[in-house]
Amino acid sequence: MSKLFPSLYDLTMQPLEKRKFQKIRSGMLTMASGRVLEIGAGTGINFPLYKNADRVDAVEPNQAMIEKSLSRKNEAAVPIQIHQQSAESLKFMENTFDSAVATLVFCTIPNPEKALAEIRRVCKPQAKILFFEHVKMEQPALAFAQEALNPIWKRICDGCHLNRNTLQAIQDSGIKITNVTAYYKGLFLVTECENPDSSALFC
Ligand SMILES: C[S@@+](CC[C@H](N)C(=O)[O-])C[C@H]1O[C@@H](n2cnc3c(N)ncnc32)[C@H](O)[C@@H]1O
Numbered sequence: 001m002s003k004l005f006p007s008l009y010d011l012t013m014q015p016l017e018k019r020k021f022q023k024i025r026s027g028m029l030t031m032a033s034g035r036v037l038e039i040g041a042g043t044g045i046n047f048p049l050y051k052n053a054d055r056v057d058a059v060e061p062n063q064a065m066i067e068k069s070l071s072r073k074n075e076a077a078v079p080i081q082i083h084q085q086s087a088e089s090l091k092f093m094e095n096t097f098d099s100a101v102a103t104l105v106f107c108t109i110p111n112p113e114k115a116l117a118e119i120r121r122v123c124k125p126q127a128k129i130l131f132f133e134h135v136k137m138e139q140p141a142l143a144f145a146q147e148a149l150n151p152i153w154k155r156i157c158d159g160c161h162l163n164r165n166t167l168q169a170i171q172d173s174g175i176k177i178t179n180v181t182a183y184y185k186g187l188f189l190v191t192e193c194e195n196p197d198s199s200a201l202f203c
Helices: 004-029 063-075 112-122 140-156 166-173 198-202
Strands: 034-039 053-059 080-083 097-103 123-134 176-183 188-194
Touching: 004 063, 004 097, 004 123, 004 188, 034 112, 063 080, 097 112, 112 123, 112 166, 123 166, 166 176, 166 188
Parallel strands: 034 053, 034 097, 053 080, 097 123
Antiparallel strands: 123 188, 176 188
16 A cells, blocks of 8 residues: 555545535434444544544554544544454454444445445444445446546555446445435435345345
8 A cells, every 4th residue: 555645645635525525424424323333444534523423443454544543533522443454354243333434435445345245244233334435427428537547546546446336336235225315426425324134144
């Protein structure tokens, strides 16, 4: 993982955060309650926005990102514990979490299917699972542009894919989608979901 990316991340995101993302994040994160799992917490941009969580377990594999997130962890209104882990191999027991959150991270996770299966495993049945992700757009010309830009984008942005159909991946994982809100012509989606009963895993 690059060292440059963590130092530039907040700076490059600042215009979008100010214009729109902070509002989107706050609205979504008010729905996260009880014990919350956050996947790929990065620089901890979400940490000060948790209002209804009892506690947050944030996983993040990149040590440089973790270091950047420490000041925001201290600003948070709720207790936050950071774990250096990858989403594909979560070190938590089954049925641990009441909510799970992933923001701008399923574009980067090397094995999204495995990560979604892990989220299902560690979340309780009916847990709220919330995603704010950029995805492959439906409009053909825009989707084509995303495909064309993807190889260079991945190199610049630390493995971020512009062309992932994360909504489809969520659906394929068996997680139940309850609401989708699109922003920027469908480039960004807030996807509200519910963890199905784990017995459904074996159907
Ligand atoms: C674009 S940043 C997003 C950070 C933050 N969630 C946000 O909303 O700004 C993507 C993050 O995913 C993390 N990441 C990459 N691979 C991961 C994995 N396998 N499991 C969990 N997080 C991962 C990266 O280290 C990085 O911090």
